[in-house]
Amino acid sequence: MPAFGRSLLAEFPLDPSITYLNHGTVGVTPRRVLAVQQAIRDEIERQPSRFLLRELTAPATSVGMPRAGTPRLRVAAHAVAAFLGAAGDDLVFVDNITTGANAVLRSFPFAPGDEILVTDLGYGGVTKAAQFAAREKGATVRTVTMPWPPTPGTFADAIVDAVGPSTRLAIVDHISAESALVLPLADISARLRSKGVAVMADGAHAPGAIPFRIAELGVDWYVANLHKWMWVPRSSGILWAAPERQASLQPAVISWGLDEDFTTTFDLPGTRDPSSHLAAPAAVDLFHEWGLEAVRHYMHDLAWQAAQHVSQRWDTPFDTPASMIGTMATVTLPATLGSTREDAQRLRDALLFEDGIEVPVHAYRDRLRARISAQVYNDMDDIDRLAAAILARLR
Structure with a gap:
């Protein structure tokens, strides 16, 4: 097991001159996993037709005779499913969470007249996909304003209590994007389904970050990115569907898999580079080599300590319970720095281009807030640099 912190930065292809506190946005892949991906690409180019048309997926197209071996994409899917607590045949790869959400919606x-329920903490791309699906079919989207400060109980109650007679589907974050809050997904899902509401879980930030088993969450669909906290190369995501939901599910792109079984339908979206998905087992192996629980504990503890530290130095409130912190924490910035989206954009640019610090800043409820990502290559020195850069602007 390596020593976590700045010394581990060499294992990632990041610019060492930048203090990178934004792993959660698009992720960063360890060099060793990128090397595996490149080896897969090299293998593809040696015999592209054999690899892509005979070995990658089930033979829904008439290229050669049926093969005895498991298709390569299914081998990778089974490895990822085992890591996430699911059956391999219930999980398919998608390019990203937005692609998976579009397939469901x-x-x-x-x-x-039907209604889709979302929250004001939901990811904008998924909410827009819901708006499009509703518009096409005459349904509506209703947004629940979440209570603040956050607690697991008040969050669960706010979503469940918002269900109305027309609510058919709820989109529930496992970990919210900008606010970085871990929601009690299993509890929310059980209560929604008892009311006859289907649940699509947005797990963009969950794989690799927190322990969970998809099959035990009680959701109908689970969509997530692997290229964030699971160290898989971009772009790679998964869509899990409960067995009773698979027959009616179609990918966002219809191709040769039409009218085939669930996995074949999604495994055949047309020609693409599959190397990111196929490299996912290498990321799983690296987690186990470095110590899965040790990695998660380090990231969680650093995120929690970081939030406490900067909120004290900035003299701003931080009321989030530790149970709602995963590997990120969102902290309120001093009021004098602004309150609008434009203020947030200016500050984020200034931090990067003047201070060499990459960290998301957004406006929420008339205050600016910074979302701090804590990855194994970060340590408290990174957090101190951010705290000092903000205090310098106040002076």
Whole structure:
């Protein structure tokens, strides 16, 4: 097991001159996993037709005779499914969470007057996909304003209590994007489904970050990115569907897999570079080599300590309970730094281009907030640099 912190930065291809506190946005892949991906690309180029048309997926197209071996994409899917507590045949690869969410939303049998429930903490790309699906089928999207400060109980109650007679589907974050809050997904899902509401979970930030087993969450669909906290190369995500939901599910791109079984339908979206998905087992292996629980504990503890530290130095409130912190923490910035989206953009640019610090800044409820990502290559020195850069601007 390596020593976590700045010394581990050499294992990642990041610019060492930048204090990178933004792993959660698009992720960073360890060099060793990138090397595996490149080896896969090299293998593809040696015999591209054999690899892509005979070995990668089930033979839904008429290229050669049926093969005895498991298709390569299914081998990788089974490895990822085992890591995430699911059966391999219930999980397919998608390019990213937005692609998976579109598949669910555009396959769902909405009728005019039906309602999709989202929250004001939801990821904008997924919410827009819901708005499009609703518009096409005469349904509506209703946004729940979440209570503040956050607690697991008040969050669960706010979502469940918002269900109305027309609510057919709820989109629930496992870890919210900008606010970085871990929601009690299993509890929320159980209560929603008892009311006859289907649940699509947005797990963009969960794989690799927190322990969970998809099959035990009680959701109907689980969409997530692997290229964030799971160290898989971009772009790679997964879509898990409960067995009873698979027959009606179609990918966002229809191709040769039409009318085949669930996995074949999604495994055949047309020609693409599959190397990111196929490199996912290498990322799983690295987690186990470095110590899965040790990695998660380090990231969680650093995120929690970082939030406490900067909020004290900035004299701003931080009321989030530790149970709602995963590997990121969002902290309120001093009021004098602004309150608008434009203020947030200016500050984020200034931190990067003047101070060499990459950290998301957003406006929420008339205050600016910074979302700090804590990865194994970060340590408290990185947090101190951010705290000092903000205090310098106040002076």
